[in-house]
Amino acid sequence: MGAAAVADEFDFTPGAQVPLTGTAGQTAATYALASAAYRDNEIAEILKANNDWHKSTVKPGRKWATIFRPNLGEAFSLAVRDRMVGAGRGPLIQSFGMEPQVVVEHCLAATNIRRERDNWLSAVMVLCGVLFLPGLLLWLLVFQIRTTVAKRDDKRAGALGTTLLVAVGALAVIFLLKMPFDGFWAWYARACVVLPVVGWFWAKQICERAAKDLRDRWSGLLSGGGIGAKIPEAVPGSPGETKAEQLRKELARLSAEQRSNLVFYAGPKGILGMGTRWGAWQLAEELVPAEAGKEIHPFRSWDVIRAIHDQLRMLERTPLNTGGFTAPSIKHWIVSPIGEGAGAVSRPDSTDVDAYQYKNHAIQEICNKQHFGSGNRHYLGVQWTLWDGQLVITMLVTVTVLHQTLRIEVTGHALGPVHGLFTTKPAAKTKEVQKSVRFWETRKVQLPLVDTDEVVRLAARAPLTWYPPLLNWLGGSMGLPEPFGLRHAWADQPWRHRFMADDALRAATPVLRVVHNAAIKVLRENGVDTEKFGSRAGFLSGAVQDASPRKADLYDA
Structure with a gap:
């Protein structure tokens, strides 16, 4: 089934308010990543969240146009929106332990807030800037030079930039008082000097109002939900609203892809979205009849897997009233191999696949037949989402038969919490200054929420936000790691x-003991001598007592 057909199968009820509670137990990771859409940090901060396998990048703009640079929230919102619901986007990796649609909706909501702000700033730029273009260009040139100087490593650079601004201001006052000509052009020249400054004060009020709203949402998400993301453009109001209908379909497609039972094994990177493989235990013995002269009753790999599946459902039960496992998610997975450095994945479109999910008959066929050589493989997975979505534990079971040897393999995968960058709440902007009397001591002073340079940056960017390619070319943008999935792109290792x-x-x-007991029971019922299997299972049961994480996918060959 194609992407369009998948999207048509899903629908949303009217209303663009995102619920404040996501899937139970999965809100921390979801809201942490969603909060990035509202942040006002420097864009380079995203590089701190890179992990060993997946690295975001910052694509620089023109060196002479740093005034158009985006901040983290602006770049993150646009990059995630375009990658996850943009036209012609490629397949995504599932985000286990969170709801990616909620993150995308917050990116859209943040973009709407900034678009409303930029509309007002564009009006200010026209009234106080474009109509008085010579003065606007002069002031922008001064701020561009000041920004370039201030970014130097020299400690005196900041003071030098401020001195430049003050000097230009003084010259502007002298120019107003000692006008070299008169008449209409004299008044126009005065307006070119004054009106951009008036526009700056007006723009400052607009920027502060939007910044406060964005920071409130940032803080609210990390406090447990905050304000829902309103995206009215995702709800078509009439049959002619093709843009809204397309967005609605892309959001539905995103939800369907999240439920896919196809995952990708990328060599040492592990299964994308589930994390690297940290442990593996194998039980492999010869299939010998239990009684001499009799044959083994015919059975298939699927029979063993089905018995293991039934027993794994009992994991949350315990003979003692002392806690235990939470209810796991048990699912049959089709694993497709890709190269470690693959830059993209592809999802099949065939009669065996419906809404991005392999049908049951196709799963059984892969489980029973594809044990050797090329092709996808079948794994039975038991998965726990813990720590409010910050930890995803996945144990995978596969059964293969080659000649007279049956092999049962159990592997462990763990996906850790999202990077700490995404869990930091907004802090007041402060700086340390020397005390006037006790100059050997310092004190903290609070800075304005939106400073002078930020107002100029936002006002300069505002008219260009209607054409993002030009703005990205001038100021730069953020590059996402591919193959892209929200959860694994910025996940830390859980071992810390x-x-x-x-x-x-x-x-x-x-898990290992349940798998072995269920498998041995099936073998015994089908006339297989289970003595060697039992001995081997007992050995593994002892070895797993000292389980320790290791890089199981890195073979020392």
């Missing part, structure tokens, strides 16, 4: 968090 690491390691032993 003691309790998260404990949870991942503790899950291995009970």
Whole structure:
């Protein structure tokens, strides 16, 4: 089924208000990433969130046009929006432990807030700038030079930039008082000097109002939900609103792709979206009849997998009333191999696939037949989403039969919390200055929410926001790691968090024992001698007691 057909199958009820509560237990990671859409940090901050396998990039603009540079929130919102719901976008990697649609909707909401602000700033630029273009260009040139000087490593650069601005201001006052000519052009020249400054004061009020709104939403998301994302453009009001209808379909397609049961194995990078493989345990023995002279009853790999599936559903049960597992998600996965450096993935479009999901008969066929050589493989996965979505533990089980050897393999994958950059709340802007009397001591002074340079930057960018390619060329943009998925792109390793690491390691032993017991029961029922299987399972049960994370996908060959 094609993408268009998938989108047509899903629909939204009217209303563009995003619910304040996402999928249960998955809000922390969702809201942390959504908060990036409202941030006002420098764009280079995103580089701190890069992990070993997936690295975002900052695409620089023109060196002479740094005044048009975007901040983190602006670049993040546009990059995520275009990549996830943009026209002609490529396939995405599932974001386990979170709801990617909520993040996209907050990116759209943040873009709407900035667009409304930029509309007002564009009006200010026309009334106080374009009509008095010589003065506007002069003031922009001064601020561009000041910004370039201030970015130098020299500690005196900031003071030099401020001195330049003051000097130009003094010259402007002298020019107003000692006008070299009179008449209409004299008054126009005075307006060219004064009106851009008046426009700056007007623009400052607009920028501060929008900045306060963005910061309130940023803080609200990290406090537990905050304000919902309003995106009225996602709800078509009439059959002729093709743009709104396209956005609605793309959001539906995103939700359908999130539910796909096809994942991609990228070598040492592990299964994209599930994290690297940190442990593997294999039980492989010969299939021998239990009684001499009798044959083994015919059975398939699917019979073993189905029995394991039924027993894994009992994991949350315990003989003692002392906590235990939360209810896991148990799902059959089709795993497709891709290269470690692959820049994109592709999802199949065939009769075996419906709404990005392999049908049950196709899953069984892959499970029973594709054990050797090229092609996709089948894995049974048991997955826990813990720590409010910050930790995703996945244990995968696969059964293969080659000649007379049956192999049962259990592998552990863990996806850690999103980088700490996304969980920092907005802080007041301050700087340390020397005390006037006790000059050997310093004190903190609070800076305005939107400073002079920021007002000029936003006002200069505003008229160009209607054509993003030109704005990105001038000021730069953010590049997303490919193949892209929101969750794994900025995930940390869980091993740096003691309790998260404990949870991942503790899950291995009970899962391994349940898998082995279920498999041996099926073998026994079908006339297979299970003595060697039982001995091997006992050995693995002892070995898994000392489970420790390692790079299981890096073969020392």
